[in-house]
Amino acid sequence: MQTTTTERARKVFRTHGGTLRTTEALAAGIHPRTLYGMRDAGEVEALARGVFRLGDLPPLGNPDLATVAKRVPHGVICLISALSFHELTTQVPHEVHLAISRTARRPRLDYPPLRVYRFSTATFDAGIAAHTIDRIPVRVYSAEKTLADCFKYRNKVGMDVVLEAIRMYRRHRRPLFQQVFEYAKLCRVDRLMRPYLEALA
Secondary structure, eight states, X not given: OHHHHHHHHHHHHHHTTTEEEHHHHHHTTOOHHHHXXXXXXXXXXEEETTEEEETTSOOOSSHHHHHHHHHOTTOEEOHHHHHHHXXXXXXOOSXXXXXXXXXXXXXXXXXXXXXXXXXXXXXXXXXXXXXXXXXXXXXXXXXXXXXXXHHXXXXXXXXXXXXXXXXHHHHHSOOOHHHHHHHXXXXXXXXXXXXXXXXXX
16 A cells, blocks of 8 residues: 555656655645655655655756755746856856845745845846756746846945856857846846946947
């Protein structure tokens, strides 16, 4: 009986890409005893508190982003973490930079470390792109929106990081500077950002 229950639970996990939050597992009909029994048997691993993944899947390519996206599905990867995702920085983020709306509850994670930013409704909703990382849907701001956001938060991320990102964007992509300007307007940094973009464009 236990084997059948476990097999059903495995099937549910596979249907959801191999990773489930506890609430998702319970809603899908997996009994807590089955879930924690699978954990104790090594059939699933705990990525973070309340996030479980089938143990026989290949290692995660980007475990931090995947874990945060699973735990905080309403958040959006931003700033240095988004620059890193788009390969527009040489910085190695030691925290996951995550945007949430002003009204959202602040997430609590034991791991990975988070740096949370509250965005206004207009700036939060703009420029979100959906990606799949390790079979998990991850929301990341587009490269163009990220450049504008980084300029807005230049005192937190560092002006050197912003200028490096603009140079790398120009070198490695087909630049869409008009989009960057539009996002800069939304972030109310277009006048400040224009000279830097024009100099590097």
